[in-house]
Amino acid sequence: MPERLSPEIEGQHIACDLILTEDLSGEDETETASLRQMSKEAERYITSFTWCDTVRASYFAGGVGGVFAIFFFYIRPARPEVDPWIWIVVGDIPSAYLPVSDCSSPSQVFDTYVSGMNRWVESARLGRDASEEPNMPPVNVPATPEWAQELDKRLQVLNLVIRPVFRAESDTRNETIN
DSSP states (O other): OOOOOOHHHHHHHHHTTSEEGGGOOOSSHHHHHHHHHHHHHHHHHHHTSTTEEEEEEEEEEEEETTTEEEEEEEEEESSTTSOSEEEEEEESSOOEEEETTTOSSHHHHHHHHHHHHHHHHHHHHTTOOGGGSTTOOOOSSOOOHHHHHHHHHHHHHIIIIIHHHHHHHHHHHHHHHO
């Protein structure tokens, strides 16, 4: 089994393949503005946590303006157990974060995010309090069947429209490695 890189080194390696958020541009001016707004939303989200002391750098990892985007943040953690590199997902869906120790590529972030949200949907459909279940992502809406249905619709759109964006990235990366 190959030895895993430290989160610090792994994050630096991943960031080399991404776009600094200040250099971010979409397919047109409207998408560029939307993606830049999403970048600000992602930064507000990560800095809302007490474990994030400050943002050192941020990168765009992929997405579609106004719908779904993944950003990669290099932070100064306020606590030693927190990874300095964190993935942030924002858009027309619940925001979430994943440490680099959980995902090493944007396509893994996408898959992990969708999987976690699908688990939340199933739990909420059953009327369970998802916040009390192990390994359940936090979602900032009540765990009700109505919200489960709403999130499920959005996840279906992500799978149809956004997944190909991250599959193409994964395929390109595999061609480079092989």
